[in-house]
Amino acid sequence: MSALVIKGVSKHFGGVAAVSDVNMEVPPGKVTGLIGPNGAGKTTLINLITGVLTVSEGSIHFGAQDITEVPAYKVARAGISRTFQNIRLLAEASVIDNVMIGFYRNEKTTTPASLLGLHSARRETAALRDRANKLLERFGMSKFADQEAGGLAYGHQRRVEMMRALASDPALILLDEPVAGMNDVEAGELGEIFRGLARNGMGVLLIEHNVRFVTTLCDFVYVLDSGRMIASGSPEQIVNDPAVITAYLGS
Amino acid sequence: MSDFFTVYHHLFNTFLLGSGYALSQWVVMRAGVFSVATAGLASIGAYCAAILTTKLGWPHPLSILAGTLLGTLTGLLLSVPLARLRGVFQAIATLAFVQIVVAVGLFSDSLTGGAIGLNAIPILVGTKENLLALLCTIYVLLAIGATRVGRAFEAIRQDEAVASSLGVSVTFHQSLAFGLSGAIAGLFGGLEAFQTFTLFPNTYGFGLIVAALSYVVLGGRRSVAGPIVGTAILLILPEVSRPLADYRNALYGVIMMLVIAFMPRGIVDTGLLYLRRRRLAAKAAAESRQ
Numbered sequence: 001m002s003a004l005v006i007k008g009v010s011k012h013f014g015g016v017a018a019v020s021d022v023n024m025e026v027p028p029g030k031v032t033g034l035i036g037p038n039g040a041g042k043t044t045l046i047n048l049i050t051g052v053l054t055v056s057e058g059s060i061h062f063g064a065q066d067i068t069e070v071p072a073y074k075v076a077r078a079g080i081s082r083t084f085q086n087i088r089l090l091a092e093a094s095v096i097d098n099v100m101i102g103f104y105r106n107e108k109t110t111t112p113a114s115l116l117g118l119h120s121a122r123r124e125t126a127a128l129r130d131r132a133n134k135l136l137e138r139f140g141m142s143k144f145a146d147q148e149a150g151g152l153a154y155g156h157q158r159r160v161e162m163m164r165a166l167a168s169d170p171a172l173i174l175l176d177e178p179v180a181g182m183n184d185v186e187a188g189e190l191g192e193i194f195r196g197l198a199r200n201g202m203g204v205l206l207i208e209h210n211v212r213f214v215t216t217l218c219d220f221v222y223v224l225d226s227g228r229m230i231a232s233g234s235p236e237q238i239v240n241d242p243a244v245i246t247a248y249l250g251s
Numbered sequence: 252m253s254d255f256f257t258v259y260h261h262l263f264n265t266f267l268l269g270s271g272y273a274l275s276q277w278v279v280m281r282a283g284v285f286s287v288a289t290a291g292l293a294s295i296g297a298y299c300a301a302i303l304t305t306k307l308g309w310p311h312p313l314s315i316l317a318g319t320l321l322g323t324l325t326g327l328l329l330s331v332p333l334a335r336l337r338g339v340f341q342a343i344a345t346l347a348f349v350q351i352v353v354a355v356g357l358f359s360d361s362l363t364g365g366a367i368g369l370n371a372i373p374i375l376v377g378t379k380e381n382l383l384a385l386l387c388t389i390y391v392l393l394a395i396g397a398t399r400v401g402r403a404f405e406a407i408r409q410d411e412a413v414a415s416s417l418g419v420s421v422t423f424h425q426s427l428a429f430g431l432s433g434a435i436a437g438l439f440g441g442l443e444a445f446q447t448f449t450l451f452p453n454t455y456g457f458g459l460i461v462a463a464l465s466y467v468v469l470g471g472r473r474s475v476a477g478p479i480v481g482t483a484i485l486l487i488l489p490e491v492s493r494p495l496a497d498y499r500n501a502l503y504g505v506i507m508m509l510v511i512a513f514m515p516r517g518i519v520d521t522g523l524l525y526l527r528r529r530r531l532a533a534k535a536a537a538e539s540r541q
Contacts, residue, residue, distance in 0.1 A: 050416060076418035084416075090409040092473075101406045105418035109399040111427065117394020125398050143538070146531055168417055 002063025003027045004049065004080070004172055004203065009058035011041075011048055011227075018044045019227045021058070026172060028203040031194055033218035033235075035208055037247060041227040042207045043085055046174050050082055051075040062172070077105055081170035085177045085207075087157045089164075091150030095141065098149045098160050099132040102167025135163050155186060162193070172203035179213060191217045211248065215239055223247065259490075260378065264446065266486050267381035271439030272459065273466035273478035274388055275432045280472055282428035283408035285338050287460045288329055288345040289436045291352035294455030296322040296437030298356065298363055301372045301444040311375045315441035322437015323430050330429035334422050349460060356452030368449040376445035384442055388435055392475045404428065465503060469510050471517025480519050 004026040011019040019041040026032045036042050047053040049060055051072040059068045067075050090098050107128070109121040136142045139159050144152060149160055158178065165173055175194070179187035187210075194217060198204050208214045214221060215235035223231040223238060225247040231238055238244055275289045296318035303314040329348060333341055356363045363369055395401045403424050406414040411421050444450055462485070470481025485503065489496040514521045 052412065052415075072412075072415040073418050073420045076416055082416050084413075088410055088413050090406060090413065092409060093405060097402070097405070101402050101414075101417055101419075104399070104403065104406075107399050111400060114398040114400040115391055115395060115431075117390070117398060121394075121398040146527070164417070 002065075002079075002171055002203075004205070005061045006045075006049070007059050007061075009045075009048060009060060010056050011044055011053060012056045017227055019048065019224075022224070022227075022229050024222050024229065024232070026203050026205045028171065029198055029201050030219040031198045031204045031206055031217055033206050033208065033214040033221040034224060035211055035214050035221060035238075036224035037209060039226075040224040042209075042224055043176060044227075045224070046082065046176055046207060049075070049174065050080060076168065079169075079171035080174065081165040081168045081172070082174040083161045083165050083176055083178055085180070087154075087161050089149040089157055089160055091148065093149060094146050095149050095152070095160055096129065096132050096136065096145045099135055099163045099167050100128050102164035103128045103131065105168045132167065135167060139163055154181060158182070158190075162190075166197075170202065172205065173197065174205045174207070176207045177209070178206070179208070179210065187213055211239065262486065262490055264378055264381055266482060267378070267385050268439050268443050269462065269466065269482040269486055270385055270479045271381075271388060271435060271442075272463045273470070273482045274392060274475070275435035275439070276463040277467050277472065277475075277478040278392065278435065279428045279432045280467060281408060282404040282425055283411065284333075284425050284428055285342045286329075286333070286345040286429065286432065287342055287464065288326070288348050288429070289432060289463045290455045290457075290459035291345075291349040292322045292326055292433045292436035293440035293443070293459065294349075294352045294356065294452065295325050296440030297444040297450055297455065298369065298440075299437070300441035301369050301450055302362065304445075305369070305372055311373070311445055315376075315438065315445070318441030318444070319434055319438040322433040322435075322440065324433070326429040326431070326433020326436075327426055329433075330426040333429070334425060346460070349456065353452045353456045356455075363452065364450075366452070368451045370449050372444055372448055372450065374446055374448065376442050381442055384438055388438070389475055389479075391431075396475065400424070400427070461503075465507055467517070469506065469517060471520030471523075473516070473520045474523060477517050477519040481517065484518070 006022060006024045009019060009022045010017060022045060034042055034045070044053065048055050051067065051070050051074070055068050059066065061067065062078055062080060065078055067078060090101065107124060109124050113121045133142070133145065136145055141156065141159055141163070144156060149157065152160065162178070179190055182190070191213065194204050194206065206214060206218060215238065218235055221233065221235055221238045222229060223244050230243045230247060231241045272289055272293060275292065279286045299321045300314040300318035303309040303317055304311050333344055336344055357366055395404070403414065403419045406417065406419055407421055407424055415421055465485055466481035467478045469485060470479065471477025485506070489499045489502065495502055510517065516524065
């Protein structure tokens with residue numbers, strides 16, 4: 001399992017610095033938190049890691065691999081998966097098809113085999129359908145398998161997105177505000193799932209602005225404000241840090 | 252039955268060729284590309300096949316194969332500059348491509364016969380070949396839909412950001428879709444060349460763009476059956492009711508407006524969706540009774 005290491009990363013949009021000189025590390029087997037007020041640059045940082053945006057300065061490594069300049073689909077193939085702040089499902093596709101596209105990264109079928117509809121390609125598709133059904137069962141979503149994902153309730157859509165990210169069997173998962181709009185009970189259930197992933201060796205980066213949720217769940221927390229890293233440390237250190245209190249409550 | 256075929260033989264061949272062009276249009280849209288290049292790619296396939304046989308004496312199956320390959324290659328090349336464009340900009344760029352192909356056809360008289368047309372092409376292809384080509388095309392498109400590449404196409408069409416966040420290369424798959432579209436258009440262009448005596452550059456102009464798009468929009472953009480049903484309806488309607496034929500274009504226009512307003516998914520996809528929802532509702536009702 002590999003760690004994500006971010007060194008001196010900046011991103012300018014014209015003259016505006018959305019993220020400046022950020023250093024952070026996301027180790028495997030731990031839940032790392034990234035908090036900050038709205039507009040702090042959290043989602044920008046995620047987009048820089050996943051190759052959606054290009055880095056202006058600095059470097060990003062995943063294990064031994066330099067992913068600073070790597071396009072989004074190759075970052076995903078390196079084993080970094082993400083969820084989106086505003087849930088993004090394939091709205092017209094069924095729930096099970098939404099999960100199945102998650103397996104794409106590890107599929108063995110070659111393009112010619114798929115074009116010719118060879119037996120091996122069809123067999124793999126059938127095997128993936130079975131695995132998707134098992135995943136649906138684990139998340140208690142079996143009865144929605146054939147429904148259009150776009151028509152599901154909000155909480156169920158969140159789960160579908162999570163299953164899709166897990167289906168890609170990532171080494172590192174980036175969760176962009178996964179419990180936004182959920183009550184404490186629902187958030188707690190998801191939190192348990194995240195802890196379980198970390199116990200199994202996966203790196204988890206949790207982006208939130210709900211300080212309480214992050215401090216109860218994370219092993220280590222970074223705080224971003226106006227594009228700068230203003231604090232980092234254990235949850236206890238963070239909640240008592242005067243800079244963090246100022247950022248959240250004003251001076 | 253044999254009477255039926257002697258009367259409607261020509262119409263059936265037109266339907267088979269039209270279905271081919273519709274599927275060429277469909278496959279790019281399936282991968283989320285708004286290209287209208289099918290007409291230009293078909294023209295390239297048709298002229299390539301006809302020229303190789305009439306001027307160089309190639310046997311016609313080989314010429315058709317060459318037309319298919321040239322269509323594929325052109326589609327792949329076209330995808331390189333178009334990879335940076337999206338939506339309506341892709342449509343405009345591919346529209347320009349079709350106009351360029353028409354213009355080249357008109358002005359290179361020595362090769363293509365220009366506006367007078369490329370004449371005296373032997374009639375060597377009939378219903379059997381058309382049907383075989385259409386069945387092969389349908390097989391490949393169904394195979395794609397049932398396996399890995401189809402899932403990638405579907406993800407890209409619905410949300411590119413999601414697709415790439417899961418490791419799907421948008422550029423690769425859109426190039427692949429362009430190549431497939433070129434192969435299908437080139438194949439059916441080549442077949443058409445050997446059943447019309449004469450090729451005119453404008454046969455593959457704006458009219459074919461509109462026709463191929465209409466077939467897909469009317470029939471549906473998801474299932475393979477969509478474009479074929481769309482072709483059947485738009486071609487057969489004016490034939491079965493002769494008075495309508497005089498108003499063919501007006502009729503197309505009215506049908507398109509009605510479909511876009513009331514059935515934006517197209518006839519086949521709307522029907523399939525209705526059946527699926529009914530099945531799910533029945534299943535849910537059965538479960539709640541238990």
